[in-house]
Amino acid sequence: MAIRAAALMGVAATLLFVGPGRVPDSAMAQQRPPPRVSAPATIDPYPTATDTRLGGDDNQTRFVMDLTRKVELRAFTLADPYRVVIDLPQVTFKLPPKMGESGRGLVKAFRFGLVMQGGSRIVLDTVKPVRIDKAFVLEQTDSQPARLVLDLAQTDRDTFLRTIALDNPKVARPDPKRFEREAPIKGDPRPLIVVDPGHGGIDHGTRAASGETEKQIVLDFALLLRDQLEKSGKYRVVMTRSDDTFVALDERVRMARARQAALFISIHADALKKSEGEAQGATIYTVSDTASDAEAARLAENENRADVIAGIDLSREPDDVADILIDLAQRETKTFSLHFAKTLVTELRNVARLHKHPMKSAGFKVLKAPDVPSVLVELGYVSNKEDLKQLVSGSWRNRTAASIAQAVETFFNTRVAGSPASPQ
Numbered sequence: 001m002a003i004r005a006a007a008l009m010g011v012a013a014t015l016l017f018v019g020p021g022r023v024p025d026s027a028m029a030q031q032r033p034p035p036r037v038s039a040p041a042t043i044d045p046y047p048t049a050t051d052t053r054l055g056g057d058d059n060q061t062r063f064v065m066d067l068t069r070k071v072e073l074r075a076f077t078l079a080d081p082y083r084v085v086i087d088l089p090q091v092t093f094k095l096p097p098k099m100g101e102s103g104r105g106l107v108k109a110f111r112f113g114l115v116m117q118g119g120s121r122i123v124l125d126t127v128k129p130v131r132i133d134k135a136f137v138l139e140q141t142d143s144q145p146a147r148l149v150l151d152l153a154q155t156d157r158d159t160f161l162r163t164i165a166l167d168n169p170k171v172a173r174p175d176p177k178r179f180e181r182e183a184p185i186k187g188d189p190r191p192l193i194v195v196d197p198g199h200g201g202i203d204h205g206t207r208a209a210s211g212e213t214e215k216q217i218v219l220d221f222a223l224l225l226r227d228q229l230e231k232s233g234k235y236r237v238v239m240t241r242s243d244d245t246f247v248a249l250d251e252r253v254r255m256a257r258a259r260q261a262a263l264f265i266s267i268h269a270d271a272l273k274k275s276e277g278e279a280q281g282a283t284i285y286t287v288s289d290t291a292s293d294a295e296a297a298r299l300a301e302n303e304n305r306a307d308v309i310a311g312i313d314l315s316r317e318p319d320d321v322a323d324i325l326i327d328l329a330q331r332e333t334k335t336f337s338l339h340f341a342k343t344l345v346t347e348l349r350n351v352a353r354l355h356k357h358p359m360k361s362a363g364f365k366v367l368k369a370p371d372v373p374s375v376l377v378e379l380g381y382v383s384n385k386e387d388l389k390q391l392v393s394g395s396w397r398n399r400t401a402a403s404i405a406q407a408v409e410t411f412f413n414t415r416v417a418g419s420p421a422s423p424q
């Protein structure tokens with residue numbers, strides 16, 4: 001099943017545990033940065049990352065991150081694409097927004113952010129296979145912040161793959177109790193809608209030239225949509241995330257299925273590179289094995305990269321999805337999804353600019369629940385000035401969220417009344 005594909009991505013990893021007792025190497029002396037004063041003015045419950053530096057060349061590269069206090073770290077490598085992952089306890093990143101977009105030496109670029117409550121992560125994309133030579137954190141001193149140091153050396157692919165242990169690193173799972181707390185009261189007969197703001201934490205999604213991130217835009221919008229839906233009193237609403245946390249794609253699907261959701265609405269914003277031309281307006285996507293056009297295929301590929309961006313497959317053992325797939329149920333789900341997508345296009349047309357082809361389909365992992373009607377709404381393009389203006393506008397958001405809520409209402413009314421639009 002395609003839903004399993006995430007589990008097959010580069011999960012093999014080699015681990016390097018570095019505990020607090022480890023004494024750093026004298027090699028640090030070479031690249032000692034200028035002294036910095038590290039004490040923050042306010043007490044943050046979490047250590048804060050205040051700066052990063054990259055040094056070295058194509059053979060050996062050093063990554064340094066300044067922190068307000070010492071933390072424990074765990075570092076490992078992943079293949080295809082080549083990455084180095086550093087897991088830390090929760091850290092507040094106070095770094096410039098474009099930090100990590102370009103690299104040096106063996107490091108192409110890097111990302112950082114929350115991957116779960118209590119856990120932060122740095123993912124470095126490397127230009128070729130690398131070996132972790134050293135990974136440690138230096139205690140802060142009077143004149144120096146605590147420093148995380150990672151030394152990478154180049155290696156060849158065979159060696160890289162050989163040294164990768166086959167054991168999947170035991171990444172702490174998101175606390176299931178966290179979701180239980182969010183679970184609705186049992187016996188509530190109202191339909192449950194899962195609202196899914198895309199990306200989060202370490203995965204920013206697309207980014208406007210002026211700095212606005214997709215993960216923030218879609219979270220703001222999704223919270224508004226939740227409020228609009230709840231206001232009617234007719235639905236229960238569960239968010240896949242309500243803060244800036246990374247949630248793996250299959251976890252989002254699992255949350256909807258476990259609650260027997262009646263509808264799953266994923267919210268995203270798209271972007272085109274300058275070389276890809278201009279596009280504008282909202283698009284509604286449903287799932288399909290074959291993409292409806294090249295743009296839909298490109299988008300699905302981008303949106304499905306979340307697990308690669310986060311640096312590791314966080315998915316559990318393949319669950320029952322593959323085994324209980326009943327063709328009939330799935331076909332019915334597809335019909336409902338399509339019906340809702342059409343209703344949504346009709347409603348949105350009144351309040352928002354739509355893409356010239358507003359209904360498309362492609363293989364989005366997040367839409368693959370076989371038993372939950374699911375759509376993915378791309379609200380617009382952050383690369384388009386007019387779209388961006390609307391995406392951050394309070395009145396546009398209110399209008400658009402209200403029209404989605406209206407489409408939900410129409411959808412459930414027709415469902416209760418009998419059959420949805422006939423299959424096509």
Ligand code: ZN
Nearest residue numbers: 198205268269
């Ligand atoms: Zn997205």
